Amino acid sequence: MRYSSGAVEALIEEFAKLPGIGRKTAQRLTMHVLQTRRSEVEKLTSALIDVKEKVIRCSVCQNITDLGVDPCHLCTSTGRDRTVICVVESPTEVLAFEKTGHYKGLYHVLHGVISPLDGVGPDDIKVRELLVRIGPSVSDEVREVVLALNPTVEGETTSLYISKLLKPLGINVTRIARGIPVGAELEFIDEATLSRAMEGRSAI
Amino acid sequence: MRLKSIGIENFRNHRHLEFDPGQRITNIYGCNGSGKTSILEAIHYCALTKGFSGNSDRDCLMFGEEVFTIRSSFESDQGSETKVAVAYAPSKEKRILVNEQELQIFSRHIGLIPCVTFTPRELVIITGGPAERRRFMDTAICQYDRKYLSDLLQYRRVLQQRNALLSSYGDLAAVETSLEVLTDQLVTHAVEIVAARERFISSFSVMLDEVYRWQPDCAKSAITYHSSLHHHETQLSKKEMQAQFSERYRVLKKQELLRRQTLAGPHRDDLQLYLNGREIRKFASQGQQRAFLVAMKMTMHAYLHEHSDEMPVTLLDDLFSELDAKVSSVMLETLSSKGQVIITSTEKRDGNDITYFSIDEYRKTSGQER
Numbered sequence: 001m002r003y004s005s006g007a008v009e010a011l012i013e014e015f016a017k018l019p020g021i022g023r024k025t026a027q028r029l030t031m032h033v034l035q036t037r038r039s040e041v042e043k044l045t046s047a048l049i050d051v052k053e054k055v056i057r058c059s060v061c062q063n064i065t066d067l068g069v070d071p072c073h074l075c076t077s078t079g080r081d082r083t084v085i086c087v088v089e090s091p092t093e094v095l096a097f098e099k100t101g102h103y104k105g106l107y108h109v110l111h112g113v114i115s116p117l118d119g120v121g122p123d124d125i126k127v128r129e130l131l132v133r134i135g136p137s138v139s140d141e142v143r144e145v146v147l148a149l150n151p152t153v154e155g156e157t158t159s160l161y162i163s164k165l166l167k168p169l170g171i172n173v174t175r176i177a178r179g180i181p182v183g184a185e186l187e188f189i190d191e192a193t194l195s196r197a198m199e200g201r202s203a204i
Numbered sequence: 205m206r207l208k209s210i211g212i213e214n215f216r217n218h219r220h221l222e223f224d225p226g227q228r229i230t231n232i233y234g235c236n237g238s239g240k241t242s243i244l245e246a247i248h249y250c251a252l253t254k255g256f257s258g259n260s261d262r263d264c265l266m267f268g269e270e271v272f273t274i275r276s277s278f279e280s281d282q283g284s285e286t287k288v289a290v291a292y293a294p295s296k297e298k299r300i301l302v303n304e305q306e307l308q309i310f311s312r313h314i315g316l317i318p319c320v321t322f323t324p325r326e327l328v329i330i331t332g333g334p335a336e337r338r339r340f341m342d343t344a345i346c347q348y349d350r351k352y353l354s355d356l357l358q359y360r361r362v363l364q365q366r367n368a369l370l371s372s373y374g375d376l377a378a379v380e381t382s383l384e385v386l387t388d389q390l391v392t393h394a395v396e397i398v399a400a401r402e403r404f405i406s407s408f409s410v411m412l413d414e415v416y417r418w419q420p421d422c423a424k425s426a427i428t429y430h431s432s433l434h435h436h437e438t439q440l441s442k443k444e445m446q447a448q449f450s451e452r453y454r455v456l457k458k459q460e461l462l463r464r465q466t467l468a469g470p471h472r473d474d475l476q477l478y479l480n481g482r483e484i485r486k487f488a489s490q491g492q493q494r495a496f497l498v499a500m501k502m503t504m505h506a507y508l509h510e511h512s513d514e515m516p517v518t519l520l521d522d523l524f525s526e527l528d529a530k531v532s533s534v535m536l537e538t539l540s541s542k543g544q545v546i547i548t549s550t551e552k553r554d555g556n557d558i559t560y561f562s563i564d565e566y567r568k569t570s571g572q573e574r
């Protein structure tokens with residue numbers, strides 16, 4: 001059913017465009033906004049605008065950062081191991097690694113993976129920016145690049161591509177292990193994952 | 205594995221139908237167009253997540269309806285129950301639930317319910333193009349080797365990416381490294397696929413020859429696998445294969461860049477089928493070709509029986525109209541001694557220990573006149 005107000009209808013439609021939001025939820029959110037005080041709504045709109053105006057990409061790691069904070073906190077932090085760079089697809093993964101609290105190296109966000117089907121080549125993602133961080137003229141001495149891309153065909157293409165470029169530079173290129181989630185029972189793991197885990201076994 | 209019951213709604217020409225097959229042989233009979241084959245197709249959905257040769261989900265939705273559903277219950281050889289439900293609406297994705305748990309990845313379901321089909325249309329395995337024979341091979345291997353299915357799906361994706369690159373590149377120097385990487389990936393999966401196919405065909409061919417012995421002409425049968433990447437008679441290690449395939453792509457590179465597509469790989473492989481040393485597609489009579497297909501299907505049944513934990517469910521569509529009485533009764537006898545067989549025909553078939561299901565009577569008693 002349609003609402004008698006064009007403005008309400010328009011907001012519902014905008015909400016419904018967001019990922020994971022169906023029309024029902026969009027209606028609920030709209031009703032919520034309608035009943036909220038004006039000052040609260042203004043906070044929301046300015047937060048939305050701020051994201052577009054004040055968020056930039058760090059010129060070093062390409063992760064998102066605030067205007068005026070470039071390079072980002074992670075890149076300038078003195079507490080991080082500057083010899084290791086972990087390469088990920090998107091800012092979400094940086095967050096995931098940071099949550100673990102175990103990784104202390106630097107990051108590099110590619111903002112995508114190589115996929116000729118979608119017209120995305122190596123130059124359309126931040127590969128060149130990664131090479132710049134590693135070249136001979138750079139003071140930071142990067143010794144290891146850890147590839148932490150998703151285990152898709154495209155993630156694999158991108159990993160192999162990067163490793164092909166980096167290996168001649170004498171960089172140690174590694175990738176995170178792909179295998180069995182912690183807490184999972186072996187009998188419930190699918191065969192492809194299990195055989196990959198077997199191939200990637202390590203000495204103890 | 206054995207189908208205990210199935211209920212279908214808005215599926216092809218069935219608005220609503222419930223069906224409980226027997227332990228051994230079940231004969232579904234009814235006039236042409238009464239929907240016998242559709243019941244087999246519904247069973248096929250539950251076992252292998254899709255319909256028969258080439259029918260799309262949408263093809264199976266009753267005209268003018270919004271959703272079809274299939275609910276089935278299988279019993280394993282050890283007696284435990286597996287419930288499979290399939291629902292499809294064009295506006296949404298197809299959904300499959302196994303024991304009330306929704307499947308996230310359909311390929312994980314393949315192999316749980318081993319299934320062998322025989323339909324008259326499948327004669328194209330003998331007479332048609334290489335794609336038909338690859339499909340035969342892949343359907344068989346996927347049902348007992350899950351790693352194979354995963355390699356196959358990844359290979360296809362890499363192939364799409366590689367072909368996209370070949371068809372769209374402007375400056376070769378700019379894509380050289382990407383092409384190398386995609387070739388490496390292609391080779392990695394190709395090695396696994398070719399090795400699995402070689403293993404399968406070499407033992408399948410031996411079994412086939414044994415199965416074929418009951419045929420009246422007592423002929424010698426053989427199947428050989430022809431890979432577009434190498435022509436070795438001897439078994440190679442995966443490492444040797446890898447080196448050889450890479451070399452083959454190096455040789456093909458110029459041509460691939462010119463023709464702008466991938467010119468070799470498992471997607472171009474074929475099987476050669478021989479009867480008495482002669483290629484059957486070219487030299488055998490239609491009767492011989494049919495008998496050969498029967499033998500292939502029976503071998504597949506025996507092979508799956510040997511390589512999976514469950515006895516396969518066999519679906520035979522309109523077998524009797526295509527085969528002479530002797531061949532079809534041998535087939536029925538052999539298959540039903542090792543698992544459940546569900547068979548369709550226009551006329552009721554005589555025989556021992558057969559459960560009958562008349563579509564016309566079902567419709568009358570359930571009050572659904574056509």
Ligand SMILES: [Zn+2]
Nearest residue numbers: 058061072075
């Ligand atoms: Zn940074």
